[in-house]
Amino acid sequence: MTATHKRPRVVIIGAGFGGLWATRAMARFPVDVVLIDRSNYHTFLPMLYQVAAAELEPEDIAYPIRHLLRKLTNVQFILGEVKNVDLATQIVTTDTLPIPYDFLILAIGSTPNFFDVPGAAENALPLRSLEEGIALRNHILSCFERAVRDAGTDQREAQLTFSIVGGGPTGVEFSGALIELIRGPLLKDYSNLDFRLVRVVLLEALDSLMLGLPRSMQDYALLRLQKMGVEVYLKAKVRQVTPVAVHLTNGLVIPTETVVWTAGMRGDPLAESWEFPTAHGGRVEVLPTLQVPGHPNVYVIGDLAYMEVNGHSLPMVAPVAIQQGLAAVENIARQVAEEAPLPFHYRDRGMMAVIGRNAAVAHLFGRWAFTGFLAWVMWLALHLIRLIGFRNRLVVLINWAWDYLFYDRVVRLIIPRQRWRENQNG
């Protein structure tokens, strides 16, 4: 490809919520769009924890990118790894060919932040990609299989203790889904296993779950999880993670072979390696217009973008990424039309989290608070609508209905037949 080009070329890196929505919006303008991602599918991350909890099949929350772009004739998709972005020469280098750009939207998102906790990066399981979700599912099911085989050994306590670090939405939702998997289908599957040995432990460093929600809702989430059988430790800071235990700063040692890390995210380190101006945990501090300081034709959106709104940084969630993607597209269109880009304003619709069967919290527009069954139905409806692809929705609905009606799940395959560590090097 060459940059000698009648129409400006907009290169978008990353097909997450930000990059994908930006691509589809950008395609409506007289530009050539090149979308680059290392996967050929878009993952609906808000429901990834359900894949890890063997509630949904991976295909249910993933969708082929080319299918989504079919009708967009001015969009080209490239499956590949981006090796470098040169802001000076305006060239993106992939593992195959170099791609010059006139405008760039960087939307490569975030990676787990282990806050330099010793052993965390090596021994904790992240839950951020479809592969990681499958790997976690395989690991959890393998723990039960090994516990059944190794009956009577002293590894069993660690094999059957599942700990989740981080009491945010992901940690709360996953621990709830996990205890329901264990108390439901697995209880039936492993009839000769003593389930009093099975523990789900949720560790939160602060003194409440779900930072940012009203106290009453935080308490509701806490009580609900405890009622379901999750051991919740507040003010529990992790000092070290080993293959067989998690050590807390208060001296407590929890024997566990499963440490799921949902405690924090940081900007994808690639941005630093490409010499983007990063701060605040590897994120790029953008101008109010989402442009990179000093590079008016380069935009950063989504988890990777750092922006403060009256003293608070915007959360790393899908709605922010989507709204920023659309805003960046509008600004590029304005630049092409030789108008000045406009500052981005985030419309916060609130936050929702499912705790378990008939139980959720929904805090909308910073005003209305719902808990319990109503919030749960709202969550289901909203996420089902948001989930891309009609067929996916249908299959997800069947899986959920099945799960709900029969307290059962059918997605309990350890596949591929690999251990999660190998699996992660995907």
Place this chain on the structure above:
Amino acid sequence: MTATHKRPRVVIIGAGFGGLWATRAMARFPVDVVLIDRSNYHTFLPMLYQVAAAELEPEDIAYPIRHLLRKLTNVQFILGEVKNVDLATQIVTTDTLPIPYDFLILAIGSTPNFFDVPGAAENALPLRSLEEGIALRNHILSCFERAVRDAGTDQREAQLTFSIVGGGPTGVEFSGALIELIRGPLLKDYSNLDFRLVRVVLLEALDSLMLGLPRSMQDYALLRLQKMGVEVYLKAKVRQVTPVAVHLTNGLVIPTETVVWTAGMRGDPLAESWEFPTAHGGRVEVLPTLQVPGHPNVYVIGDLAYMEVNGHSLPMVAPVAIQQGLAAVENIARQVAEEAPLPFHYRDRGMMAVIGRNAAVAHLFGRWAFTGFLAWVMWLALHLIRLIGFRNRLVVLINWAWDYLFYDRVVRLIIPRQRWRENQNG
């Protein structure tokens, strides 16, 4: 576990059709059953080619073994690799604990037979396990992605030529499903790719497809595949397989990065390594009662068992395995009751194969021959009924209906994001 045991222990190795049906039948008798498999799921292999052709999701044709055994209180499932079977001491050694047996049913099935064709084992892709099906799907989709990126290079011809070795049911069904994947969804996905370059080549060493069917049906399959765009080469013997080409004995060289091997099967080499008396391609020649000569308490069933019926060896297909599994169980029950085991008689219901949309062949009870739409509907109905698990059936039906109505497929994810060779070492 010890063998000092009130009730006889029956150990069944392998949870394919033979082993699984045997397990469920054996559970009705006053014995303890131990089922061992290296996967925690049973795979419905007759539809594996549809996973490889991105028509079904892996979960659609796989089912958790523990779920199938839930209500069988005298059955224990062990997930693990069998390291050795000692016929003298009657002990099965797994990667964890040794398991003594009173009766043994060996049902470990078959592996591809490359007939010592140079390069075949290294470069050809088998299609016998769920992982191999996924790996093949990932490989095929990756070929298209690379072909789009590497536009203009001379690798393209090999990247876009997909060759299938073996014109039996699997080869015929897969080449038909593959050409429909290519001419349908992929044609829409890769709009800027010249599909005149894309070839599907089916190589059969004999002078007709589908050995064993009446000539008229063989011709129907051949013409139908050719009409769909598959290049069928008869009397085409493979001399060598390289990473970039397949060489025929007649001197023809077909540039291809994809060689799917469906040409032949052999007994799982494990049986030889355990010093079972093998012959005829690593299969165990059993007595008419399915017992291993000299070991009256050891039975071999399914693909691994070699048995001749008026001069012909029984085919390596699911119905044989299922019927043999049930027969072995009856004979063990008779031995426990101190009666003599009975010889096995195979009831051949015939053979079916789908060629493509509205096109199939069905040859029933060696008498009735159906082709076209009627045979296709019969195939769909039969396999849907046979497919384990109501929910699986529902989802498969949705996938098929979607595919049929919209000439489209939604399962086109390259996941896990690994290349098939790594992936295979699962």
